[in-house]
Amino acid sequence: MILDRIASPADVHSLDNAQLVELCSQLRESILAYCSREGGHVAPNLATIELTVALHHVFNAPVDKIIFDVSHQTYAHKMLTGRAAAFTDPARASEVSGFSNPRESAFDLFSMGHTSTSVSLACGLAMARDLADQDFRVVAVIGDGALSGGLAFEGLDAAGELNTGLIIIINDNDQSIAENHGGLYQCMAQLRATGGTSPNNPFRALGLDYRYLEQGNDVVELVHALQEVRDTPRPVVLHVHTKKGAGFAPAETNPEAWHHVGPFPLDANAPASAHGSGATYAQITGTYLIDAIQRDPRVVAMSAGTPYIMGFDPQRRAQAGRQFIDVGIAEEHAVTCSAALALAGASPVFGVYGVFLQRAYDQLWHDACLNSAPVTILDFGASVFGTTAETHLSFFDLSMVSNLPNLVVLAPCCQEEYLSMLNWALGQRALPVLIRVPGAGVISRPDLAPAAPVGPSAAAADHATTESATIDWSRPAYQTVRRGERLAILGLGDFLPFAEQIADAVLDELGFSPTVINPRIASAIDMQELDRIAADHAALITLEDGIVEGGWGQQVVAAMAASGMRMKCYGISKAPGFPDRYQPQELLAKHGMSTAGILADVRTMLGL
């Protein structure tokens, strides 16, 4: 095996063409076998094997700097830079992350997992090189899907003015996670169809030199093309046409389904879901929204490149017609466009991972909140039980969203409450609403919330007599789940069951039954209820499934700080930095959120 002899990219430099081809073949076999065992980003990694081998043949990493945008396509890069064993030896799979990670290897330049950053990073490296009078090459590899993000444009625009050597490789497989969206992609298709000669060239229009290579999965052609641009004295774009899922027929046929998958047999035609089976909030949301769309022509489901998180598989997308919009990886546009839709009378629902909503912070503030635009944002994955990669942690959302004026932040604890809140959000025209979709799994609690009505228009008509039709979820109204004594436990959203579990332990161990509260809202305080609690409780604790600093609990505690009650907020602290690939229960315990840890604190607070 050639692969066995590659300890570092230096071993790739000397390979001849036949060996390069053979190396690609061995990498593809290993990566497929690895994905079959472990799951992972199948289609993006298969597309870039030849490009990666060619890059490490032509360039001299880590002296030369190669930056892979998003870095979900770096399996081959990792295998060529001393980390092959993690892909070939099942016992060592946990040694590598799915993304670029400088703690793992000097060949990984940044911790990164968000799209569209690579060109800006490359600009920074090239500028630092020139300021220090150093001499090395800088290469950014960015996929066509990532070009829809505004930061990619900002980076390309800056590169267009940078009078120094910089290579930008457009890895164009004509596919984002789902299909591409935007006028840009018509022009990208024309470029591919014309061998790069179409006049409407988005790269030349930013002042960049441009070259095209059709054979993006031919390692020998790639080597030639890279050699031609290697020593460029100014920024150049090399546009290469690759095939997502290349070399694995099912992924070539259905690259969206094979973008990121769980383990699968190699003779599988359709992948297993990476997200498990059973009821999911994706399915619940998709079902609800399709019904709402069919009842009301003004309901719009909006996605920024990740329609599946809200249950919009290709079938639901087709059903929704023009009432479903995927804007590409462009969260800023999604929020600003939603704000205008809402103010013009439509009912947009934007489903987004908490961590990617970060990209639209200013648009939330300026377009949605300042204008009180009645948009509904569904904040997915915001939980310590969500994705555990440091780049994708979505539980920092509470400090981002719960302090914005006018934004109603709701935290349902169960599917009944979720649907009631979603239904209310779509029916009201006053305020932007963000619903923190429970991230710790779907539970049903008909004892806490009535079964949901079936559509937004139904709220005003058919179901006017049910509680959920009459609740105004923007008014803070904490729900007392158990009325007890001495200690009040407030468990936000999906941490309500945790609050109940602590209450059980207090009864068992300390001999009294505490009060348990379901707050339901994270953006406002129920002062009436808190004053009642302060009148006959000595202590209060808050539990939230997210960051504690700037989150919800600190607002509760600050509101009651003059009372003299003993209080404590539980959540994940920012203090030790970003956790990476953690076990959720271990992380919670580390931050004081174990039954034993909380009981010990309660004893101290109550002087027991």
Add this chain to the structure above:
Amino acid sequence: MILDRIASPADVHSLDNAQLVELCSQLRESILAYCSREGGHVAPNLATIELTVALHHVFNAPVDKIIFDVSHQTYAHKMLTGRAAAFTDPARASEVSGFSNPRESAFDLFSMGHTSTSVSLACGLAMARDLADQDFRVVAVIGDGALSGGLAFEGLDAAGELNTGLIIIINDNDQSIAENHGGLYQCMAQLRATGGTSPNNPFRALGLDYRYLEQGNDVVELVHALQEVRDTPRPVVLHVHTKKGAGFAPAETNPEAWHHVGPFPLDANAPASAHGSGATYAQITGTYLIDAIQRDPRVVAMSAGTPYIMGFDPQRRAQAGRQFIDVGIAEEHAVTCSAALALAGASPVFGVYGVFLQRAYDQLWHDACLNSAPVTILDFGASVFGTTAETHLSFFDLSMVSNLPNLVVLAPCCQEEYLSMLNWALGQRALPVLIRVPGAGVISRPDLAPAAPVGPSAAAADHATTESATIDWSRPAYQTVRRGERLAILGLGDFLPFAEQIADAVLDELGFSPTVINPRIASAIDMQELDRIAADHAALITLEDGIVEGGWGQQVVAAMAASGMRMKCYGISKAPGFPDRYQPQELLAKHGMSTAGILADVRTMLGL
């Protein structure tokens, strides 16, 4: 006067060419007289008078929707839509804001003041129109400077795919606030030079139809051009070449200086500063950074279109050479590029208004903080004493930045502390640092901090024996300004003098001397000092010049919540929404921050 007969745009529809020309002339005279009295955005408004008149002649607002990007160029629009008196009658000037405001007029569609949003808003309005089977026209007017923001690209890309009527007017005056930056602008210049026929067309490259008009300050030509695109069935770009400051020779000659100014005599050649005279943190920063740049070739001053806020006037920009970078209005790129610069050994300093740093929230999280990149961010205007327009409030920054892992957030109270912190930030290589530049004016407090050293390299050499050279500002170390009893008052940054003032009042009125603390850091808690305080004080209050929810004080209170101390956080609450054009002392009092209000709370907390 024709102007006197214009009560609404309906009165503009019927004007003939000569009357349109005369109306423009009268508007120009009024706007110049208004700006001379009140100050304002002189150059942008003079550039767009003809365009605005032509728009209201050809389109039927408010049925047709016209969106002005940033909306700092809407004086003529306001004068034509029933608000002329505010510009012609000095007694009524306060009736209009400087930006688009729906509470002011149905002709203003959104509260807006941030760049690059208009195309996305227009897409949303066009989509809502189609979903409701309505029939009206949608026009976005966006300046060339605003095209550098990624959101503008995202909007244009989305428009390129929108198969419906939408008109995008590029108001190209070849000038941002300062000069334009980015490869895009070479191509814009080629388009202007070739009458729109240059092949490298950034709009066609996004799938958009395109037309060019050279005579962007000729109202008759503009009317013809607008009539041609008015009933377009699909998105079209009309690129018009305007002149910033048109009709006022000094502003035509120096549009940067005349972008936004204070009152000035009409025969003035150079404008008075809109920002007052005397020592400013802009000057202090510019002086320090030029010195640092001259000592160290790796120090880089970075701006996103607002170089003047950090003292980089054209002279300092020239002095700094390649060590000054203006990326255009592209905060995302500024932060991500800075992160790479820093990790590659350079020392970037990014100066930005707090409110615009919002646009780079994800880049702060993902590129700077996750990667512990030693960038220095100077957060300007973050104060209730900063800009009071609702669109530009910069005091929400604390809830945005003080909860991010790894980010050191420093809050100096005086210029000595500021320079010491800035000097330390540039000298360290471990962490990203944000310095909250005092927004309540420059004060000198040599009693609290030693005079600053003169440059980053000096910290290690010449001044190794001074305190500021040895302080590690990332370690929380609260400074006791007065050691007192019973009550501790923590005044963050520029609110330290306010804390001292409250302490004086407590001594006068309540007869005891409280402890006063200068916290100096907003991202970490000095638990040792707080525990000492809790041991012999019954109450504690925090004062911060910014939002209280999710800010700094709530972290202090949460850290001490189990102690039983009586505590209260003072800051601006998000609860009543966004304040607009307020009096700072009134706003503070409304949020409990008057001497009388705080004394009353202290009495209650101490049971007096």
